[in-house]
Amino acid sequence: xxxILILNPxxxxxxxxxxxxxxxxxxxxxxNVTLADxxxxxxxxxxxxxxxxxxxxxxxSVLKKDRLDVPKGTEVLVMDTxxxxxxxxxxxxxxxxxxxxxxxxxxxxxxxxxxxxxxGLFSLKGTVNNKIKIATVxxxxxxxxxxxxxxxxxxxxxxLPNGKKLPFMTMLRASQNYIHAAERGLSIFELxxxxxxxxxxxxxxxxxxxNSSRSIPK
Ligand SMILES: Nc1ncnc2c1ncn2[C@@H]1O[C@H](COP(=O)(O)OP(=O)(O)O)[C@@H](O)[C@H]1O
Ligand SMILES: [Mg+2]
Numbered sequence: 001x002x003x004i005l006i007l008n009p010x011x012x013x014x015x016x017x018x019x020x021x022x023x024x025x026x027x028x029x030x031x032n033v034t035l036a037d038x039x040x041x042x043x044x045x046x047x048x049x050x051x052x053x054x055x056x057x058x059x060x061s062v063l064k065k066d067r068l069d070v071p072k073g074t075e076v077l078v079m080d081t082x083x084x085x086x087x088x089x090x091x092x093x094x095x096x097x098x099x100x101x102x103x104x105x106x107x108x109x110x111x112x113x114x115x116x117x118x119x120g121l122f123s124l125k126g127t128v129n130n131k132i133k134i135a136t137v138x139x140x141x142x143x144x145x146x147x148x149x150x151x152x153x154x155x156x157x158x159x160l161p162n163g164k165k166l167p168f169m170t171m172l173r174a175s176q177n178y179i180h181a182a183e184r185g186l187s188i189f190e191l192x193x194x195x196x197x198x199x200x201x202x203x204x205x206x207x208x209x210x211n212s213s214r215s216i217p218k
Pocket of ligand 2: 015016017039041043080081
């Protein structure tokens with residue numbers, strides 16, 4: 001089973017947005033997908049609840065006493081996580097996934113929080129790269145702003161404990177497309193291609209990574 005964790009302890013960074021869009025992307029590819037909502041705010045479950053029946057089915061799963069009940073036959077498990085995750089829960093989440101995607105917003109506060117979080121994550125010896133592959137995504141970016149440039153610079157220069165670069169996948173612009181899609185239980189991949197052409201292009205590097213062995217530990 002392919003297991004993808006979306007995590008950033010900062011609220012509002014785009015975890016649920018990434019989780020639902022990734023789940024829909026794999027469902028559109030014909031995979032048996034389960035979207036696990038580990039957040040009591042249950043944005044992903046709400047999204048599934050309004051998802052039209054005519055669309056590709058995505059199974060749901062919720063955390064019960066820190067355990068996930070994953071439906072049999074699941075080929076891709078996407079895990080949406082809550083804000084404010086602490087160390088003990090973090091290790092649990094990390095232990096359940098091959099791949100982690102971390103969205104970061106272009107704001108100084110979010111960048112500092114990301115920096116602190118990654119420091120803690122990298123101090124978990126033997127985890128990053130050996131047990132789980134991690135990549136970052138800049139999210140809700142207003143292009144041509146100074147803070148967007150700063151975020152891009154920051155994310156493209158983070159070093160892993162082994163000295164290599166932490167993969168920075170892409171910048172996703174701030175777009176109403178994400179909001180319109182979310183309202184209807186859809187992803188941007190299910191909106192008119194003419195309206196979402198630019199957003200789809202921005203997703204390409206992330207999807208290529210998720211589809212490649214580079215995002216799976218050996
Ligand atoms: N790229 C984007 N463009 C526009 N709005 C976005 C984008 N990403 C997220 N949002 C919106 O920002 C809010 C927070 O995103 P969400 O995915 O719920 O974050 P989290 O799950 O990390 O708390 C939501 O209202 C969502 O629709
Ligand atoms: Mg969320």
